[in-house]
Amino acid sequence: MADIISTRSGLRELLLLPFAVVAFATAANEARATWKPDYANASPEVQAWYRNAQLTEAAQKRFGFKSCCAHSDVVKTEFRVDKATNGDEWYWLNNGRWIQIPSDIIHWGESAPDRQPTLFAIGNLPTCFYPGQGGL
Numbered sequence: 001m002a003d004i005i006s007t008r009s010g011l012r013e014l015l016l017l018p019f020a021v022v023a024f025a026t027a028a029n030e031a032r033a034t035w036k037p038d039y040a041n042a043s044p045e046v047q048a049w050y051r052n053a054q055l056t057e058a059a060q061k062r063f064g065f066k067s068c069c070a071h072s073d074v075v076k077t078e079f080r081v082d083k084a085t086n087g088d089e090w091y092w093l094n095n096g097r098w099i100q101i102p103s104d105i106i107h108w109g110e111s112a113p114d115r116q117p118t119l120f121a122i123g124n125l126p127t128c129f130y131p132g133q134g135g136l
Contacts, residue, residue, distance in 0.1 A: 046113045050074075053120070055128050058104035068128035072120035079117045079132075090131060092119055105129050 042050075053068040054060070065071050078093040090101040101119065105126055111133040112118035120128035 049113050053128065053130075056105060056107060059102075059127060062104065063127055068120040072122050072127045075119045075121045075126075077119065079119075088131075090117070090129065092126065094124055099126075101126055101129050106131065 050069050051067075054066045055063060055068060060066050063071075075092065075094075080091050080093075080098065082089040082091065089103075090106065091098040092101055093099075105128055107128070107130045110130050112130045115133040117132040118130045119126055
């Protein structure tokens, strides 16, 4: 009886193997990042910066991943700073609305290679932000 159960179990695993291979291949393909043309033509140093850009420690805990580029896209938008609260508050223009950038994703004292404010987001969810060098 144990041999029959073992054979059935082995047969089931053998039948499920092609599905596992397809699922793994699909996941690996979806996880691979591709460069947009404007970044693919950037210098190796700039490409390395984007590849190595990581979320802040607080954002890593909140989102569960580390790399800005692997999961998020750079958002082309406008930014503004509100200093009315005695501290820097950054906002980004999203679909015609100004939305505050969460403070736990801001890399204070750091900037992107072009020294411009650079925001990474997954859809409408900002994940990683580098203020421009010297502000706006």
